Amino acid sequence: MRFMLMFKGEPPKPGDVACKQNLPEMKKLMTELKSKGVVVFTEGLEGPEKGARIRFSNGKHAVIDGPFAEAKELVAGVCVVDVKSKQEGLNLAKRFLEIAGEGESEIRQVIEVHE
Numbered sequence: 001m002r003f004m005l006m007f008k009g010e011p012p013k014p015g016d017v018a019c020k021q022n023l024p025e026m027k028k029l030m031t032e033l034k035s036k037g038v039v040v041f042t043e044g045l046e047g048p049e050k051g052a053r054i055r056f057s058n059g060k061h062a063v064i065d066g067p068f069a070e071a072k073e074l075v076a077g078v079c080v081v082d083v084k085s086k087q088e089g090l091n092l093a094k095r096f097l098e099i100a101g102e103g104e105s106e107i108r109q110v111i112e113v114h115e
Contacts (some may be wrong), residue, residue, distance in 0.1 A: 002040065002110040003089035005079045007096065025099045027036070038092070042079035063067035073104070080110065 012063040031041040048066035054064045079096070083089050086109065 007077045040080040044077040
């Protein structure tokens with residue numbers, strides 16, 4: 001079973017490290033999980049000032065460049081894991097948050113398409 005873990009937090013303050021993957025504990029954990037095939041991929045994300053939103057309505061696209069004033073929390077990173085159960089995915093999300101510090105994680109099962 002694959003799950004996407006989305007890590008959310010407050011926008012970083014000036015001088016904060018945007019990507020917590022550089023923390024020694026997180027680096028060690030990621031190296032271990034990647035070698036076991038548990039982590040499919042993981043990436044930290046730049047702040048919303050480097051992003052955009054695209055809306056499609058009434059047959060037209062609208063592009064809104066970041067930052068987004070209404071954003072109270074932002075997705076700071078994502079990780080796709082391959083585990084045996086949802087509980088195992090939840091346990092990994094808890095471990096990541098314990099290392100990264102304050103924040104929230106949303107876990108969603110990936111739809112598996114078999115051909």
